[in-house]
Amino acid sequence: MLYNFYMGIIECYRVMEKFSDDHYLTRNEVTGNVCYLKILTHYEIPVFEYLRRYSNPHVVKICDYEVRDGRLYVYEEYVQGETLHDLMLKNALPEEKKKDILLQICDGLKFLHSAFRPIIHRDLKPENIVITTDGIAKIIDYDIAKVYKTGQDRDTTLLGTYDYAAPEQYGFSQSDPRTDIFALGKIIEEITNDPDLLKVAKKATQIDPENRYQKIDDMKYDILHPKPTLWPPPGFRRKKPGHMIVSISYWLVASFFIFGVQIRDSDWPLIKRLFYFVELVIFFFLHADIFGSWTGFFDKIPFPFRKKNKTLFIIFGIILSILVAVLTRVVNHFATTYWLDYL
Numbered sequence: 179m180l181y182n183f184y185m186g187i188i189e190c191y192r193v194m195e196k197f198s199d200d201h202y203l204t205r206n207e208v209t210g211n212v213c214y215l216k217i218l219t220h221y222e223i224p225v226f227e228y229l230r231r232y233s234n235p236h237v238v239k240i241c242d243y244e245v246r247d248g249r250l251y252v253y254e255e256y257v258q259g260e261t262l263h264d265l266m267l268k269n270a271l272p273e274e275k276k277k278d279i280l281l282q283i284c285d286g287l288k289f290l291h292s293a294f295r296p297i298i299h300r301d302l303k304p305e306n307i308v309i310t311t312d313g314i315a316k317i318i319d320y321d322i323a324k325v326y327k328t329g330q331d332r333d334t335t336l337l338g339t340y341d342y343a344a345p346e347q348y349g350f351s352q353s354d355p356r357t358d359i360f361a362l363g364k365i366i367e368e369i370t371n372d373p374d375l376l377k378v379a380k381k382a383t384q385i386d387p388e389n390r391y392q393k394i395d396d397m398k399y400d401i402l403h404p405k406p407t408l409w410p411p412p413g414f415r416r417k418k419p420g421h422m423i424v425s426i427s428y429w430l431v432a433s434f435f436i437f438g439v440q441i442r443d444s445d446w447p448l449i450k451r452l453f454y455f456v457e458l459v460i461f462f463f464l465h466a467d468i469f470g471s472w473t474g475f476f477d478k479i480p481f482p483f484r485k486k487n488k489t490l491f492i493i494f495g496i497i498l499s500i501l502v503a504v505l506t507r508v509v510n511h512f513a514t515t516y517w518l519d520y521l
Contacts, residue, residue: 213241213253221250225323228293236286238318257316263304276370282315284398291355295325298353302361303342326354356387374404412470432462
């Protein structure tokens with residue numbers, strides 16, 4: 179059933195469904211577009227004017243707006259999908275998809291922060307990120323968004339969600355792009371236990387804004403190019419039992435071969451045992467680096483098939499490691515022969 183709903187100068191919108199006194203589903207009877215209507219008492223017109231004039235695939239589009247009786251009537255695109263919060267409750271997102279969503283959020287924030295007068299969302303949280311049926315992440319809900327005002331010491335209105343609000347939102351200073359960076363860091367802490375992403379979150383959520391990422395592009399770069407860490411080793415970074423069992427098994431086998439040579443062939447000359455020890459260490463650590471991204475060195479090499487076909491990538495990695503093993507064996511042989519002859 180359609181309800182008559184006269185909205186001042188915007189006469190072409192008709193209410194299709196009422197969700198609450200300030201939330202409606204409407205249809206533009208000229209274009210046929212379905213829009214979501216929100217009636218706001220706290221707002222900044224420049225925010226909605228920017229979102230009406232310009233668009234970004236990761237930011238909800240504002241179709242129309244008007245002020246009436248001191249309240250803002252905002253017609254925004256109707257986005258079909260689920261919030262990041264709901265998807266996390268369902269445990270429906272693999273780690274790679276989480277990373278992809280974070281990168282899309284970065285792109286949305288860059289669009290906002292790149293406005294002539296930067297727009298600060300100030301309420302970034304999983305409930306305000308919608309993942310469409312096509313897998314596109316969109317930032318919604320600009321109820322408390324503001325434009326950055328040069329020379330202002332602090333926000334005139336203190337608003338935000340407790341778990342995600344940066345310290346400056348409590349009156350310490352004015353919100354700026356680093357405020358949204360703080361919130362995105364909090365989102366990372368909530369949705370993943372990936373150690374590389376948690377390092378990004380740690381920097382993003384520093385109390386002092388000067389110690390955070392200064393631009394969203396810098397944060398996006400570190401999400402895309404995690405800085406290598408030697409500890410914890412591969413298999414223990416995401417704290418998944420299956421991965422840890424495989425890692426423990428691998429290093430037990432590696433230890434058996436590496437140290438077994440020293441015990442089994444204890445009658446060998448010391449220099450020969452030393453070279454075999456180095457050879458085996460290189461072989462097993464090389465495998466861990468290629469397939470476990472331990473140091474991140476091999477991640478920088480454009481291996482074929484890495485993304486498109488993991489099976490071919492594994493075969494390629496095995497062939498490479500065998501070639502390196504053969505090379506180290508040849509070097510080992512000549513080095514050992516030289517040293518034994520020299521000694």
